[in-house]
Amino acid sequence: MGLVSANDDHQLLSKIATNDGHGENCAYFDGWKAYDNDPFHPIENRNGVIQMGLSENQLSFDLIEDWIRKNPNASICTTEGANAFKDIANFQDYHGLPEFRNAVAKFMGRVRGGRVSFDPNRIVMSGGATGANELLMFCLANPGDAFLIPTPYYPAYDRDLRWRTGVQLLPIICKSSNNFKITIEALEEAYNKAAEANIKVKGLIISNPSNPLGTILDMETLKSLVTFINKRNIHLVCNEIYSSTIFKPPSFISISEIIQHLECNSDLIHIVYSLSKDMGFPGFRVGIVYSYNDAVVNCGRKMSSFGLVSSQTQHLLALMLSDDDFVGRFLRESSKRIGNRHKHFTMGLEEVEIGCLPGNAGLFCWMDLRSLLKEPTFEDEMALWHVIIKEVKLNVSPGSSFHCVEPGWFRVCFANMDDATVEVALRRIQTFVTRTKKGEALLKYKPWQKKLQLSFSSQTYDDGLMSPHMLSPHSSIPHSPLL
Numbered sequence: 001m002g003l004v005s006a007n008d009d010h011q012l013l014s015k016i017a018t019n020d021g022h023g024e025n026c027a028y029f030d031g032w033k034a035y036d037n038d039p040f041h042p043i044e045n046r047n048g049v050i051q052m053g054l055s056e057n058q059l060s061f062d063l064i065e066d067w068i069r070k071n072p073n074a075s076i077c078t079t080e081g082a083n084a085f086k087d088i089a090n091f092q093d094y095h096g097l098p099e100f101r102n103a104v105a106k107f108m109g110r111v112r113g114g115r116v117s118f119d120p121n122r123i124v125m126s127g128g129a130t131g132a133n134e135l136l137m138f139c140l141a142n143p144g145d146a147f148l149i150p151t152p153y154y155p156a157y158d159r160d161l162r163w164r165t166g167v168q169l170l171p172i173i174c175k176s177s178n179n180f181k182i183t184i185e186a187l188e189e190a191y192n193k194a195a196e197a198n199i200k201v202k203g204l205i206i207s208n209p210s211n212p213l214g215t216i217l218d219m220e221t222l223k224s225l226v227t228f229i230n231k232r233n234i235h236l237v238c239n240e241i242y243s244s245t246i247f248k249p250p251s252f253i254s255i256s257e258i259i260q261h262l263e264c265n266s267d268l269i270h271i272v273y274s275l276s277k278d279m280g281f282p283g284f285r286v287g288i289v290y291s292y293n294d295a296v297v298n299c300g301r302k303m304s305s306f307g308l309v310s311s312q313t314q315h316l317l318a319l320m321l322s323d324d325d326f327v328g329r330f331l332r333e334s335s336k337r338i339g340n341r342h343k344h345f346t347m348g349l350e351e352v353e354i355g356c357l358p359g360n361a362g363l364f365c366w367m368d369l370r371s372l373l374k375e376p377t378f379e380d381e382m383a384l385w386h387v388i389i390k391e392v393k394l395n396v397s398p399g400s401s402f403h404c405v406e407p408g409w410f411r412v413c414f415a416n417m418d419d420a421t422v423e424v425a426l427r428r429i430q431t432f433v434t435r436t437k438k439g440e441a442l443l444k445y446k447p448w449q450k451k452l453q454l455s456f457s458s459q460t461y462d463d464g465l466m467s468p469h470m471l472s473p474h475s476s477i478p479h480s481p482l483l
Contacts, residue, residue, distance in 0.1 A: 124291070
């Protein structure tokens, strides 16, 4: 039998299977590959790559584990919970378990300070926020239609929203001069450009709180966005998956609060939510579409059969999220721990005069390394990023992969590791920045070179740092670039 060529693959397989619309060929995913090939471990691989490209909340797992130990009946795989096995293991309607939808709706309201309530009958399940985002695109747009989206934005949106749906994403340019806030002028400009190009705009997508900025939208901005989409009769999709990661004022304002007090067509408003960030459950794949449009809810229910949440997961979470005392304690402590980690990390950067965009939410910082660029170009940003990945051994994500229009910004995640690993990461950054500013670390990377030629070794960063009491077996080694 002869060998199958790449051309044969394109003939045998679908266009989706053979195109590069997944977006894996970008720096964001390349950083993951570098980590997977050489993962840091405090004992077995001290000079490995530290994963700072994963927006995951591992700071409050002890609270979850404690609840599980105290509530063994929440699992159908324990002696205490086995009596529910038959009912839960059998087929469940893709509307979801009623107790699960009730608990999620209640939790969403509590996360938003009780200022708004959610109807359990509008809860549509999906396989994580990834599936929820794509489900909405299928419901709202045809191939070739477009959504406007402010930059910088989450790199995997190019996969989640575009790859299988054929939908286009058109950038709304935001700049550091006003802390990357979205303005009506920039929104109008993006909309008008689409009209001039005969592209049908079906809506606007926002992330609030923002990934990667770690900022929230104020009430005035939210009202202006609702007014804009209402005037043009286009949709507003609000990704609110970081809504309980707020760690200092001002408070988070949900789009659901805005439409309670602003006259608008609520059929145009849709929320994406999940438990991946707020509870730290990305592996549970709990995604939620909450739409104020009956037709979208009905269509979404039919489509959700392609990505349901396991009934065992629904059963456990229904009990956990219905425990009011636990939920209140978890939300308070999680917010406190995220805030403490953010403060510690940003103060560590400030010691070497590296700043971050002022933020109050999320599991990451928008780090400003513009001062380390020889020239303010994306070529120099990539040169710097390659040094950080290959020599400093940190997987941080360059701003260009988030479609940022200004070179030199990087997203760095701080909540997916233990305290000891954070200290190693900070020491590596501090040493690198200090030596670079002194001219000791020479950036000699060229785009056509496979290897970097540098004047230092990553081992320098860790010398004397890891004392025996700091060694931790719990540093995570995640493998799925879904966040």
